[in-house]
Amino acid sequence: MISNEGIYTEFFLNGFKPDPLFKISKWADERRQLPKKSSAEPGQWRTSRFPFAREIMDVLGPHSPIQQIKVKKGTQIGGTEIGNNFLMCYMDIYPCPMLLVMPTESLMKKHRKFKLIPSLELMPNISSKIKRGKTAADIGDADSMEFPGGMLVFGWSNSTAQGRSLSFKVIDLDDIDGFPRDLNGEGSAISVFKKRTDAFPNRKIYLNSTPTVKGRSNIETEYDESDQREYHVVCPECKGLFYFQKDTFIFEYDQETYRLIGNVKACCPECGTLFEEHHKTWMMNESNGAKWIAMNPGHPHAGFNIPSYYSPMLTWNEIFAEFLEAKKKMNTGDVTLMKTWENTRNANVWEENFEKVDEHKFDSRCEEYISEVPEGVLVITAGVDTQDNRLEVEIVGWGKFGESWSIDYLVLDGDPKYPNVWEKLDMHLLDRTYKHESGIELKIMATCIDTGGHRAKYVYSYCKSRFELNIFAIKGDKGINTPTIKGNATRSNIGKIPLFSVGVNSTKDVLHTNLMTESTGAGYMHFPKTDKNSKKFNYDSKYFKQLTAEKRNDDGRWEKFRTRNEAVDCRVYSMAALELLEMIYYPQGMDWDVLEDEFHQKIENELNLIDIEIDIENEEESENYNNWRDKY
Numbered sequence: 314m315i316s317n318e319g320i321y322t323e324f325f326l327n328g329f330k331p332d333p334l335f336k337i338s339k340w341a342d343e344r345r346q347l348p349k350k351s352s353a354e355p356g357q358w359r360t361s362r363f364p365f366a367r368e369i370m371d372v373l374g375p376h377s378p379i380q381q382i383k384v385k386k387g388t389q390i391g392g393t394e395i396g397n398n399f400l401m402c403y404m405d406i407y408p409c410p411m412l413l414v415m416p417t418e419s420l421m422k423k424h425r426k427f428k429l430i431p432s433l434e435l436m437p438n439i440s441s442k443i444k445r446g447k448t449a450a451d452i453g454d455a456d457s458m459e460f461p462g463g464m465l466v467f468g469w470s471n472s473t474a475q476g477r478s479l480s481f482k483v484i485d486l487d488d489i490d491g492f493p494r495d496l497n498g499e500g501s502a503i504s505v506f507k508k509r510t511d512a513f514p515n516r517k518i519y520l521n522s523t524p525t526v527k528g529r530s531n532i533e534t535e536y537d538e539s540d541q542r543e544y545h546v547v548c549p550e551c552k553g554l555f556y557f558q559k560d561t562f563i564f565e566y567d568q569e570t571y572r573l574i575g576n577v578k579a580c581c582p583e584c585g586t587l588f589e590e591h592h593k594t595w596m597m598n599e600s601n602g603a604k605w606i607a608m609n610p611g612h613p614h615a616g617f618n619i620p621s622y623y624s625p626m627l628t629w630n631e632i633f634a635e636f637l638e639a640k641k642k643m644n645t646g647d648v649t650l651m652k653t654w655e656n657t658r659n660a661n662v663w664e665e666n667f668e669k670v671d672e673h674k675f676d677s678r679c680e681e682y683i684s685e686v687p688e689g690v691l692v693i694t695a696g697v698d699t700q701d702n703r704l705e706v707e708i709v710g711w712g713k714f715g716e717s718w719s720i721d722y723l724v725l726d727g728d729p730k731y732p733n734v735w736e737k738l739d740m741h742l743l744d745r746t747y748k749h750e751s752g753i754e755l756k757i758m759a760t761c762i763d764t765g766g767h768r769a770k771y772v773y774s775y776c777k778s779r780f781e782l783n784i785f786a787i788k789g790d791k792g793i794n795t796p797t798i799k800g801n802a803t804r805s806n807i808g809k810i811p812l813f814s815v816g817v818n819s820t821k822d823v824l825h826t827n828l829m830t831e832s833t834g835a836g837y838m839h840f841p842k843t844d845k846n847s848k849k850f851n852y853d854s855k856y857f858k859q860l861t862a863e864k865r866n867d868d869g870r871w872e873k874f875r876t877r878n879e880a881v882d883c884r885v886y887s888m889a890a891l892e893l894l895e896m897i898y899y900p901q902g903m904d905w906d907v908l909e910d911e912f913h914q915k916i917e918n919e920l921n922l923i924d925i926e927i928d929i930e931n932e933e934e935s936e937n938y939n940n941w942r943d944k945y
């Protein structure tokens with residue numbers, strides 16, 4: 314292991330005496346070059362463009378006693394470049410063993426190729442010291458860069474293999490909300506990497522990220538364990554100090570189009586004066602008195618919170634135009650844009666409202682459907698849960714904005730080892746149609762069947778010959794952030810059939826939001842009222858107990874707290890079937906307005922046709938019907 318003493322000796326031998334007061338900001342202003350390829354503002358780095366970055370960089374320097382530096386940030390504020398300045402300054406004048414970790418290997422490779430190497434190529438005073446890679450043109454290797462007095466090792470958060478046996482004095486953990494909270498039972502990835510610095514009493518650990526979900530955000534946890542600095546700007550009018558947050562800004566907007574009217578302005582909380590964007594540079598200028606103030610002073614770790622309002626590359630108008638776009642979307646029940654905005658612009662965690670669903674509220678909610686499939690439904694899908702002695706199936710109608718109608722719930726008895734139960738399933742999925750309120754008949758457009766449990770190979774063989782009929786084999790993926798459909802199907806199963814992975818946790822998040830929706834419209838779930846004496850499935854308290862049988866635990870995964878939960882699984886698979894339809898037939902995304910128009914056109918065509926058919930006493934099914942279905 315290289316010791317600090319060795320490094321200094323080497324510098325003295327080379328005639329360079331490191332100045333302990335040579336701060337990273339000063340270094341960056343003199344030497345850091347930003348490449349054209351990957352920088353919004355290429356050329357010489359200027360800290361004056363990012364005045365808030367000066368103190369962050371300077372506490373990362375060797376003269377500051379602070380060991381852990383944590384930045385909770387919005388996008389476009391230069392968090393990663395601050396890290397690059399940090400590493401490159403150390404490579405240049407304070408060389409030592411260093412580690413840079415990004416969430417994934419592909420992110421690390423991209424960063425190395427598009428940011429690090431092009432920057433170093435512009436700084437021959439550093440790149441000339443780095444050992445060549447395979448060819449003379451290569452700056453370092455794929456896994457590391459070696460230079461006199463130190464090395465920089467590249468790692469990614471889901472593997473601890475890189476440099477496992479090495480200790481590091483300097484580590485840069487970038488975008489840490491993408492790091493696993495449990496790394497193969499070794500604890501959180503962050504603590505595993507932090508431990509690599511234990512051998513160095515004067516270590517430096519830089520962590521940065523935009524936050525994600527409350528309770529699961531690594532940067533939130535780290536920032537809470539810090540002195541929590543906020544960058545205070547100066548009011549040009551009363552010279553009071555305040556920091557930019559969402560409530561600082563005021564604007565008007567059109568209540569229908571959600572477009573901004575006029576400019577967004579910052580309001581001084583002291584004197585109430587409003588300021589246009591062009592005052593921002595003056596307000597942020599350190600020589601006018603702008604500065605970081607710790608909200609939790611005395612903590613040994615330095616924490617910096619910096620939302621995008623401070624970015625020199627983004628305007629307040631742009632930021633709040635995005636906010637309004639997200640607000641508009643939120644009114645349709647879709648919170649995804651607002652969640653992204655809160656995380657990436659407001660640099661804040663997203664608080665999910667996961668109250669327990671009260672199963673009793675559904676008892677009185679079942680409705681009389683006029684027809685088997687009510688008005689509003691445009692597409693029908695099905696989800697099938699496989700048990701050792703039966704199949705459970707839910708058939709769901711989908712309308713605009715995620716509004717849904719349960720059409721039927723089936724419990725088909727029989728062991729899936731034997732053909733009998735599959736024949737029954739064919740009857741419901743393929744052999745019959747469902748009568749829409751308009752009078753036309755609808756078919757199930759897509760079905761997902763679970764391959765979990767003990768009957769996987771029988772599911773494969775059923776699905777194999779029915780893939781073209783949109784009957785898909787799926788398996789659940791328990792990853793917290795796995796989307797409803799994870800990438801493309803794999804064929805590496807014993808059935809050699811396309812098998813799709815369904816992100817059950819994120820799908821259940823959506824299901825939960827829908828279960829909590831109390832008024833009809835976006836996301837609302839409708840259930841039919843059935844006559845207790847009929848043969849039809851009864852949506853009773855037993856069913857709703859199942860549908861509300863899961864809760865989310867602290868790590869973000871859904872778990873059942875009642876024994877029976879098949880109703881949840883069937884619904885999740887039905888949701889997955891809708892996503893698969895979209896993925897396969899509408900890769901640009903389903904336009905539900907267009908779908909609705911087509912549907913009404915279809916009704917018109919069909920009903921005219923039925924009239925003609927009656928005229929000519931032809932009772933055969935409409936040919937047009939299948940054409941319509943083929944479109945999907």
Ligand SMILES: [Zn+2]
Binds near residue numbers: 552582
């Ligand atoms: Zn003021």
